[in-house]
Amino acid sequence: MRRFIQVSSICIAAMSIIWLTAQTGQADKDNIFRLHVIANSDSAQDQATKIKVRDAILEYENENMEEIQSAQDIKEMLFRQGSGLMDTIESTLADSGADYGAELRIGTYGFPDREYMDKLYPAGDYQALRVVLGKGNGQNWWCVLFPPLCILELKDGEIEGDKVKMESLIFKLIKEGAKGEKP
Numbered sequence: 001m002r003r004f005i006q007v008s009s010i011c012i013a014a015m016s017i018i019w020l021t022a023q024t025g026q027a028d029k030d031n032i033f034r035l036h037v038i039a040n041s042d043s044a045q046d047q048a049t050k051i052k053v054r055d056a057i058l059e060y061e062n063e064n065m066e067e068i069q070s071a072q073d074i075k076e077m078l079f080r081q082g083s084g085l086m087d088t089i090e091s092t093l094a095d096s097g098a099d100y101g102a103e104l105r106i107g108t109y110g111f112p113d114r115e116y117m118d119k120l121y122p123a124g125d126y127q128a129l130r131v132v133l134g135k136g137n138g139q140n141w142w143c144v145l146f147p148p149l150c151i152l153e154l155k156d157g158e159i160e161g162d163k164v165k166m167e168s169l170i171f172k173l174i175k176e177g178a179k180g181e182k183p
Contacts, residue, residue: 029122029124029126030071031070031071031146031147032071032121032126032127032144032146032147033071033074033075033126033127033128033129033144033145033146034109034111034126034127034128034129034142034143034144034145035054035057035058035061035128035129035131035142035143035144035145035150036109036111036128036129036130036131036140036141036142037050037053037054037057037130037131037133037140037141037142038050038130038131038132038133038136038138038139038140039133039134039136039137039138039139039140039141040098040100040133040134040135040136040137040138041134041135041137041138042137042138042139043138045096045097046098046133046134046138047138047139048096049092049093049096049098049133050133050138050139050140050141051141052092052095052096053089053092053093053096053102053131053133054141056088056089056091056092057085057088057089057131058150060084060085060088061085061145061148061150062148064077064081065148068146068148070146071127071146073146074145074146075106075127078104078106078129079106082104085104086102086104089102089104089131090102093133098133098134100133100134100135101134102131102132102133102134103131103132103136104129104130104131105129105130105131105132106127106128106129106130107127107128107130108125108126108127108128109125109126109128109130110123110124110125111123111124111125111126111128111142114143114144116144116149117149121144128142128145129145
């Protein structure tokens, strides 16, 4: 009996280690909030408008993210400030010459795998702000709003495919110094 307990304990410990190892590098799905923007159509103009709306949303969120510490915080902020965000989106649509409006939805939606800075955000259902432009029949754009990985596009980094490219002033100075160039 004692041997059975020892073997069982070893199996449980091994399974725990395997599970923890599998979780390494993966994001905590419960504390993730995504942004999903769906274009009116696939026309070049509607796709360009989608990108302008995306940029306006990210700029708006960047200005309001200082107090955000969790996915729940951003959800609550969106409920409080949704009309301000909608005004920003509608203004961007008008400036783009779009003859349609937008709809904001907060809910749970399916997303594919995505990796940011060696951290996997696995495919699955996530809480998200979905912004549907016009009929919502066009290609979409999405990212992770919390943690604020979308905001990287507005600062020193840019999203390139599935990778995040960071521009570092220190790295740039070291690289230029190695080449003998003056910064």
